[in-house]
Amino acid sequence: MTSTTTSAPASNEEFIAFAQEVFQRARTGDAQTLAKLLQKGLPPDMSNHKGDTLLMLASYHGHVDATKALLEAGADPDRYNDMGQTPLGASTYKGYLPIVELLLSHGANPGFAAPGGKTPLMFAAMFNRLEIMQVLLAQEIDVDARSTEGLSALDLARSMGAVDTATCLEARTRAAD
Helix, strand or coil: CCCCCCCCCCCHHHHHHHHHHHHHHHHHHHHHHHHHHHHHCCCCCEEEECEHHHHHHHHCCCCHHHHHHHCCCCCCCCCCCCCCCCCHHHHHCCHHHHHHHHHCCCCCCCCCCCCCCHHHHHHHHHHHHHHHHHHHCCCCCCCCCCCCCCCHHHHHHHHHHHHHHHHHHHHHHHHHH
8 A cells, every 4th residue: 555645735824924935035135046936936927915026026126136037037027016116117216227227128118107107217207317217218218108197207307306317308309309
C-alpha cells in the first residue's frame, strides 16, 4: 500500500500574509526575491486592494532592479490602479528618471492617461520635472492633450508654479506657431 503526501491548501490567513510580504518586497525593492517568485509562477501583474500592482509599487518607490525584474517577467507597464495612476505617471511624479526610461524601453505608453487621470507629461509639467519632461517630449505624444478638467500640461505647470517646465512648454508652443 502506498500513500501519497499532499500539502494542505494554504489558509486564507497564510495567503494574505504571503501576499502582504510580496507587496512589501516590491515596495522595498527586493529584486532577487521577486525574480525567484516570478520564476515560480507569481503573476507579474498581481495587485492589491487598491489596484496597485507589484510594478506600481516598485517603480513608485524608485527601485530600478525590482522594476526591471517585473517588466522582464511580463508586467504590464500601463496597468493603472484604482486612482487612475500608472507606473510611468507615478515614477514621473516622484522624479525617478532611470525608472521612467526603463518603463519607456519596455513599452510604457508615454501619452497614456487612465480614465480620469493625467498623462505622464502632465505630471512632469506639474511637478517641475524638466529632465523627465524632455524625455517624454522626445516621444510621439500629444503635448496639447487635456486632463478631464480640460487642462493641458502647460496649464497645469502654470497652476502649480512649475517655472522651468512652464517656460519649456511655452518656448515649444512659440516655436510651433
